[in-house]
Amino acid sequence: MKADKLRRHYKKTAxxxxxWDQKDHxxxxxxxxxxxxxxxxLDETSLSQGELYTYLTNKQGKGKKGSLVAxxxxxxxxxISSVIAKIPLESRLKVKEVxxxxxxxxxxxxxxCFPNAQIVVDRFHVVKLVLDAVQHLRVELRWDxxxxxxxxxxxxxxxxxxxxxxxFENGDTLKQLLARSRYILAKKESKWTNxxxxxxxxxxxxxxxxxxAYNHCMQLRNIYENHCKYHAEEQLNKWIEKTLEVEIEQFxxxxxxxxxxxxxxxxxxxxxxxxxxxxSFNAKIKLFRANLRGVSxxxxxxxxxxxxxx
Numbered sequence: 615m616k617a618d619k620l621r622r623h624y625k626k627t628a629x630x631x632x633x634w635d636q637k638d639h640x641x642x643x644x645x646x647x648x649x650x651x652x653x654x655x656l657d658e659t660s661l662s663q664g665e666l667y668t669y670l671t672n673k674q675g676k677g678k679k680g681s682l683v684a685x686x687x688x689x690x691x692x693x694i695s696s697v698i699a700k701i702p703l704e705s706r707l708k709v710k711e712v713x714x715x716x717x718x719x720x721x722x723x724x725x726x727c728f729p730n731a732q733i734v735v736d737r738f739h740v741v742k743l744v745l746d747a748v749q750h751l752r753v754e755l756r757w758d759x760x761x762x763x764x765x766x767x768x769x770x771x772x773x774x775x776x777x778x779x780x781x782f783e784n785g786d787t788l789k790q791l792l793a794r795s796r797y798i799l800a801k802k803e804s805k806w807t808n809x810x811x812x813x814x815x816x817x818x819x820x821x822x823x824x825x826x827a828y829n830h831c832m833q834l835r836n837i838y839e840n841h842c843k844y845h846a847e848e849q850l851n852k853w854i855e856k857t858l859e860v861e862i863e864q865f866x867x868x869x870x871x872x873x874x875x876x877x878x879x880x881x882x883x884x885x886x887x888x889x890x891x892x893x894s895f896n897a898k899i900k901l902f903r904a905n906l907r908g909v910s911x912x913x914x915x916x917x918x919x920x921x922x923x924x
Contacts (some may be wrong), residue, residue, distance in 0.1 A: 655892035736889035
């Protein structure tokens with residue numbers, strides 16, 4: 615039997631897709647109330663052509679069967695709330711904790727639907743916010759280096775000379791140094807290789823501001839090593855205050871966001887739960903989508919998701 619014919623047979627006959635009870639509304643939402651648990655995650659991912667879906671998952675499912683509680687088209691708080699509200703209130707009142715990112719729409723939906731749940735802002739989203747500030751500074755410096763190099767090339771050409779950029783002892787030019795430092799700035803010093811250590815020394819010697827930014831970022835990451843919420847709060851307050859002293863503009867927005875979400879960020883230290891299961895779930899959806907070489911039939915794709923994860 616040819617592959618196409620086999621696929622059509624599975625879809626129309628063997629799969630049970632045509633008699634699926636959620637088929638009619640699956641593109642708008644899917645709901646599996648029996649999968650709800652005390653510890654949930656709320657996150658969003660792109661399903662097809664940039665169309666965002668919000669997924670509510672049960673941490674106990676560990677990204678396998680029984681993980682998916684709800685799938686909702688879009689990211690609006692009212693749309694998310696209206697679907698989750700279909701779960702009996704008795705079940706929703708039993709939810710103790712929901713992990714999410716710093717999106718206000720997600721927070722609003724959780725407050726509405728899970729009145730007894732503690733909101734936890736995922737630690738990796740907090741760290742990423744600060745890492746992005748460091749990378750933003752690196753990119754700005756790189757563009758500045760590119761602009762200066764272009765001017766130097768133009769000047770050399772006018773003189774009929776060939777421009778040769780200065781190389782550091784590791785063979786990097788200034789432009790290359792800033793480009794190749796991307797992964798160094800995202801890792802702890804203890805994780806650097808010998809080559810990365812040499813590159814970091816050159817980078818920080820040339821750009822003391824980047825060293826200051828990197829150290830400030832690592833100080834935030836180290837706060838998460840705490841197992842005491844009181845000490846973590848103390849250190850986080852000091853970190854926010856120190857941001858003004860560091861005088862790096864890129865950190866101001868990050869520090870303000872952290873300050874606004876401080877209570878929910880500190881809730882992490884109660885149970886140390888992250889959104890890793892939701893990120894893993896999203897990764898599996900993307901892999902499944904890639905294996906199918908895209909999504910041509912959204913309803914059938916969602917049907918197969920429900921088979922795998924609900």
